[in-house]
Amino acid sequence: MIPLKNKSLYKTQCYVNGEWRNSNSGDRINVYNPYSKELVGTVPDMGAAECKEAIESAHAAFQTWKDYSAGERSQILRKWFELQMENIDDLANILTIEQGKPLAEAKGEIRYGASFVEWFAEEAKRVYGDVIPGHGRDKRITVIKQPIGVVAAITPWNFPNAMITRKVAPALAAGCTVVIKPSELTPLSALALAELAEQAGFPKGVLNIITTDDAPSVGQAMTSHSKVKKVSFTGSTKVGKILLKQCADSVKKVSMELGGNAPFIVFDDADIDAAVEGAIASKFRNAGQTCVCSNRIFAQEGIYEEFVNKLAIAVKDLQLGDGLKEGINIGPLIEPKALSFVEKVVDNARTNGATILTGGKVSKVNDLIYEPTIVTNATTDMMVFREEIFGPVAPVFKFKTESEVIEMANDTPYGLASYFYGRDYARIWRVSEGLEYGMVGINTGMISTTVAPFGGIKESGFGREGSKYGIEDFVNIKYMCWGGVE
Numbered sequence: 001m002i003p004l005k006n007k008s009l010y011k012t013q014c015y016v017n018g019e020w021r022n023s024n025s026g027d028r029i030n031v032y033n034p035y036s037k038e039l040v041g042t043v044p045d046m047g048a049a050e051c052k053e054a055i056e057s058a059h060a061a062f063q064t065w066k067d068y069s070a071g072e073r074s075q076i077l078r079k080w081f082e083l084q085m086e087n088i089d090d091l092a093n094i095l096t097i098e099q100g101k102p103l104a105e106a107k108g109e110i111r112y113g114a115s116f117v118e119w120f121a122e123e124a125k126r127v128y129g130d131v132i133p134g135h136g137r138d139k140r141i142t143v144i145k146q147p148i149g150v151v152a153a154i155t156p157w158n159f160p161n162a163m164i165t166r167k168v169a170p171a172l173a174a175g176c177t178v179v180i181k182p183s184e185l186t187p188l189s190a191l192a193l194a195e196l197a198e199q200a201g202f203p204k205g206v207l208n209i210i211t212t213d214d215a216p217s218v219g220q221a222m223t224s225h226s227k228v229k230k231v232s233f234t235g236s237t238k239v240g241k242i243l244l245k246q247c248a249d250s251v252k253k254v255s256m257e258l259g260g261n262a263p264f265i266v267f268d269d270a271d272i273d274a275a276v277e278g279a280i281a282s283k284f285r286n287a288g289q290t291c292v293c294s295n296r297i298f299a300q301e302g303i304y305e306e307f308v309n310k311l312a313i314a315v316k317d318l319q320l321g322d323g324l325k326e327g328i329n330i331g332p333l334i335e336p337k338a339l340s341f342v343e344k345v346v347d348n349a350r351t352n353g354a355t356i357l358t359g360g361k362v363s364k365v366n367d368l369i370y371e372p373t374i375v376t377n378a379t380t381d382m383m384v385f386r387e388e389i390f391g392p393v394a395p396v397f398k399f400k401t402e403s404e405v406i407e408m409a410n411d412t413p414y415g416l417a418s419y420f421y422g423r424d425y426a427r428i429w430r431v432s433e434g435l436e437y438g439m440v441g442i443n444t445g446m447i448s449t450t451v452a453p454f455g456g457i458k459e460s461g462f463g464r465e466g467s468k469y470g471i472e473d474f475v476n477i478k479y480m481c482w483g484g485v486e
């Protein structure tokens, strides 16, 4: 049990067609606190059969939800937003306890997550169509946008709250209905959101959540069901490719927010202190477990030593421990498998001749906390350059010229976030245009916000979440050609 002011937020059943339910088999999934390893709850282990029921419910609910006026949908979304903000402390507690990130970051995530609901409550009213000059004297053309139908949302453990609201809020605002499959590692945050959705007054079947330990079967049920019209996924590129192939059979609309390998470039003319601050924020957020975390840091030769020394000092200030305690910056990694991968990446660098400047081992504080690590003298054939590390490890590479660093930065199949620090305005334009990424942070390490289009290119996926573009993925464009207008 998790200590909460509002006990109704501790849900251990799934939400399907407006009812709280267990799985058909009665099987359950254990949910653990990654820091203390305590069992903090159990949730139903549902399968393809329950997933199909949820899709049928969402399909039935769609027949009426799509006809609600934008204003009516907006009001319910607004209420959902307000309830999230009223319950921010409890939602953040649940999040830290099942995910491990520090409480201050968890609160930041709840605010960030709720901001999508607030934003799309407004955008619901702005799904404008168009009038196009006709192609003949008697012709008129109008364009309307209609909700696409049932949306399947598959969300990850690193942002158990915000990755749900970022998909679900625009879907519901557009008039779609949803079936959500959260990560089995962090289902309690998702179920708490469903409780608040129920309190906000969404009609039954509009929002459904199923939890499962069998992601492949449920994923298959979602991607193969003819009534699912759109699949929105955040997670690894490997799983994204599987889902994409499955969606091809019924030609579903898809959004894929996949892996990243973000470059973080510091030019000679940069404000070094600001660059260090930005690198700490972007590298060590959520212990390095975000798709937009800077993965490879590049410092120009003139400021390399100064930057690395200052970064090392800043890294030593990071406090490691239980996310529930005040002042903690780095919590545990999500599970032993994640920690083993980080160890493998650092060992690969070490054995191939890189220097481990700080960290490089599991912390004494907790067996799932990896010490913040700086790696120097690494080369481009090492795992620290090629792989998405998803942990608190910062390799710093030295470069000479702008063209060299752009080539290195783009030398990856990924294209999600990128960052650079410098002051020359012409170079800022050249580098921004030269980076093959969906997002570029210029003199900032924090780019995530509701008001901007989040998303990648190349093998980091496609589709945009947030901003005025975010709702477009959930509508079909239809044009009406009017003849005989004499």
Ligand code: SIN
Binding pocket: 158, 159, 234, 257, 289, 290, 291, 292, 448, 454
């Ligand atoms: C992610 O890691 O997938 C999302 C990060 C963010 O929205 O900032």
